Amino acid sequence: MLPDGYTLRPLSLGDSAALAHAALRNREHLRPWEPARPETFFTADGQLEVVRGRLHQVELGLYDCWLLWHDDTVVGAANLQNIVRGAMQGADVGYWVDHQHLRRGLAVAALEHLVQRGNALGLHRLGASTMVANLPSQAVLRRCGFIECGRIPQFLHLDGDWRDSLLFNLVLHDGPPRG
Template identity: 55%
Template sequence: MLGEDYAIRELRSGDGAALAAAYRRNREHLAPWDPDRPESFYTDAGQEIEVERNLALSEEGRTYVNLIWYGEQVVGRLMLSNIVRYVLQSGTVGYWVDHEHLRRGLATSAVGHAVVQATRLGLHRLEAGTAPTNTASQAVLRRSGFEEYGRAERFLFIRGEWRDQVLFQRILHDDPPGNPVPRSGVDRA
């Protein structure tokens, strides 16, 4: 549960400047987990481009981004991505929290929000990955009902090399898919 001064809301056009400020403030904090990024990523204009890209992916039903706000300041991001429909009905959850707002339950609340959102979208399964050394994130996932199911070797290219990830999943329900493959067998989405 978020504290009363915090809110989670969907990404909107115009959020680029607040998101850029959050990334600049947390650049060192996120460095162990994030890929190398061009300097433009940390600018207001660069983030507004990212916002518009993510909103377009949301329109396609492939990615959903929510921001954690503390007043007028972005203090975290939650993302459902890699959404695959039909017989899989799966997505990936990713999140981060501002270094000045850690240990307040924000990440656990954000993952809980993602579970509710994914269930409303009809997804059957969510997955997440963490660096083997990111025990705090692993604890968040376990608290949120995710189970560790494996390790992917050399999975993500971070800081100049391929790095392993510890993989987690949460089964949301066992209902049949809500959008079966069209009769023609062709994915028209």
Template identity: 50%
Template sequence: MRAGDAPAFAVAYRRNRAHLEPWDPDRPEFFWTDEGQVENVASGLRAAEEGRTFTYVAWYGDQVVGRAMLTNIVRGPLQSGTVGYWVDHEHTGKGLATALTEHVAVEALGLGLHRLEAGTMVENVASQRVLKRAGFTEYGTAERFLFVRGEWRDHVLFQRILHDDPPGNPGA
């Protein structure tokens, strides 16, 4: 993700609002605006500079058609991160979400992470298929995990072990 991506993100989020709302935590109206995305992108870039979050963007011409994130990075003996993603409603079912998720795994391995995790709402079977195709395994259910659409929602939890080497951060 780059600083100049905010306008394209704003258009993409507005185009996909109905597609994303069933799965995402509630967002303020400001999020869906051009100004909201300027702040969102700036915040993401600061988090990347600090090594906390990395955002990867899928483009189709000049349109953002997907985003994957590596968040909640924990170092020390855990060496873990969380994967999240979305794909434009006109580009689902084409393997893009799987490719984005696999790309995050490659990047995470380069950062020295040992383990990735992801969660989907129980009824989000399509996202569960994406994670399985990307090499994640299901390991449980977290009851009342995230507050989405006015209530705490159960999530199916997945993980992918990237390697079994001792902890370390390449380039540190």
């Protein structure tokens, strides 16, 4: 459950300016955990391009994108990404919280929302990866019932180098594929 004053809303085309402000405000906070970004990423036009791409993936059923708002300010995001149907019925989770809004239970609430969305979409499992050094994210995943299930050496190029990642998994149900 989100604390008072916070809401999660689906991503929309009009969110690009607020996302640009959030990206710029959190540039250093998120830098260790994200790929290198071009300067345009931190502008409203650059975010408009990102939003259009994500909304296209939503239309294709590959993404489920949510923004965390505090009043009229974007302070985080929560996504189901790489949604796969067929025999897998799974997705990966992704989330972040603004550096000025940490330690309020927002990441846990956002991830709990993604688990609910995964169930609503009929998914069987959710996966996540975190850099080995990202202990706060690992704690959020564990608190939400995700189980560490492996390590991939040199999995992602982040913060200027190939980084190992820990993998986490959450099985949502044991029944046959839905939908």
